[in-house]
Amino acid sequence: MVTIANSQACSSEVSVAKGKTLKDCVRHFTPAWFAAIMGTGAISILFHSFPYATNSTPMKIFTYIFFFLNLFLFILFNALSIFRYAIFPDIWSIMIRHPTQSLFLGTYPMGAATLISIGAGRIYEDDGFGGRPFLYFLWALWWSNVALSFACAFEIVHIMKTKQDHALNRMTAIWLLPVVTLIVCSSTGGILASSLVKISRNNALITLAVSAFMVSAGLALAFMILTMYLLRLIVYGLPPGSSILSVFIPLGPMGQGGYSILLLGSGFRSVLPLWYGKSQLLRNGSTGETISVICTCISFVLWSLATMWMFYAVLALLEVVPKTKLPFKVPFWGLIFPNGVYANLTVQLARTFDSQFFRVWGSIYSVATLLLWMYVFGRTLAMVRNGAIFEAPCLEDIDMTRGLEKRNDDRSQSTRREASGCPGTLQ
Template sequence: MLSVSSLPVRKNLKTCVRHFTWAWYTIVMGTCVVASLVNRFHWGSGSEPNKVLTLVLFFCSLLCFVLISAASVARYIIFPELWSAMLRHPIQSLFISAMPMAGCSLINIALVAHQKYGFSNHSRAFLYALWAFWWLDVVISVVIAFGMLHVMMTKQKHSLEQLSCLAMLPVLPWIVASATGGLLATALPTQSTLTIAVSAILGIAGLSIAFMVITAYLLRLLLHGPPDTSLILASFIPLGPMGQGGFSLLLIAEYLSTRNVDLGPLISPSAVASVAFCLAWTLWSLGLFWLGMTLCMIYASVRQKRVPYSIGYWGMIFPTGVMALLTVEMGDLLKSAVIQYIGVTFSIGVALLWVFVVVKTIPAVWNTTAFNSPCATKLDEEKLSTACSTAVCMSTIPRISMGSGFS
């Protein structure tokens, strides 16, 4: 039986805001990718229950995005010293890239709601509003990528032994924005060529840098073994660039094969589309390999030590979800029943994982144990240590009696 002293102490609202992190945006990312899988589920697509569930998940994600953004702004207004502390932290700082990825995820579902469910009566204006938000997201993604890579090189200390999959987070928004741009390009009546060109640039650049990190991470695994239990769930992250990058390439291939695009006398659109499909197939195959290897690492880690709940659990959903989305798209494109059933299995697995994490998150939010920022905790410990040192120094100063100098 638990004693009263062993129960966790609930944090007040100000403390919760202080211990808020950018990783909370992964809730929006995970919920949006589940909404995409529900919308594209093999059975019941376009039905009323499918529509209702997709829209419910979308509005829940939108509400979470607004609340998380408000809490993040309030955190750095109330506690401005946390900004520099966050940038110096080699892990927490990387999750700032989750914000533009959450924004693109919302644009994806808003586009689905607009195209399939008549979300807006002013269709053209709403579509270009989404396009404008996408451009804003692209600018933010580029700034975060260059800014965080600069901070990682100049403000933080890294080693191969401590390298994790989180190191690729700064460039992952490029790949997510690339897929969103591909979806918008197929819906835009004009400016679609510019959108698909920017999407291709973002996707190729993001995939190139992501695979540099994956190569270094694989070397780290071979030399030093699997990561610690606290970072083992991050092993799913490489599925993100593989799944989302492959999905983006398929959208580019679909666009080039259905639109009359002039790429010049030396380049054939059909040839580029074929190359894009082959690259997407390669990424899907690599994703299956990495999924199997990650499950083996997590199984071995869980057998030795239980992985405690943290907001990092949500980091599993988006990478596996985009991998499932690529599988569904590949099955529909090839009209392959086998790949379609694999996509259905993936989709159900991701949905069950989402339910599991939600069930874990609700009580953690209620008792405030989910609000835990390592950089804020470290800053508090440094202040406490400084205060204690000052108190000790003051206590060692000899007291001088008032009459000692006049005797």
């Protein structure tokens, strides 16, 4: 009968494992979920910039559908995150010291940046919603995003150096997430500057200058990390298991960096020359055009590097996926944004060079990214129902330790009761 009792306890543990309560889901709601905001935002940007049927009614409708879906998810994820750290305040310190989960904090400002970008480029600029107050509201949100991006790029990297344990053989491209925030935020600044210049050239110039600093610092840090990452791949081989999906992340800083620099070049061309101040450089009539040409060349170089990393990523998947079964988890969302920004840069270069190759390749890659989003979104919805997708790696060790201690304690109590002849053990 003791065996029967133990089997009932085991079946109870299995039922808990199969389905999580709402409180369990909130407890295991990690920052990695904001990668879904990044991915969905990238899809809305692709509909907005798609090279065929541009500004047509269907494209506008799909842009707004994905924008409002993304806005709903962003509000929902914020609420769940607030509840998580309010109900379980100790999780924050555990998460911030985790060498992987803490890096996903960078997905928050990057996801928010996609919402601001569509708000400025589609809702304000193309549809004329809200007028000047709405534009300055978006500008204020951008400054808040700047502060969050700086916090991620500098504070999280500092925490990596002082409070976490890292090793080259355990390194993945996720290390890029905190620093890419600067690059993504700078691209949003470039979009805002194109609208601000019509109202205030000074505000537009300030936005462009801050964005130029951010993309420069972000790309510099990204190149340093990518150099280490390539060394890690050569010395220790491809990342094991589900970590192989991170091989697409290098497309993010290269693709978004190229897009940002392309926007900044166009922005400086529209702002310069200045008709005030004593700077001969800024008052020179050819400065804006020169900066624009240089930025276009840099953007093409970054597109080339992104294409290189795309080839490496595809080869890595072809090497690992046939041999390894990859369970579907939240990190699958990390595939959408890097591929989306690479497709967007390709489309923007098609407009810049009036190139049929870039136009066709950008369209094909945009459609492929949309299909990938549909697959990931569908699988996510299916797994959200029973809570199986909610996993917090920073809590797994704690939960396993507590579970093991509880089972050992239950076994010791059962042994003592059986030895003492307690009749309660026979029920």
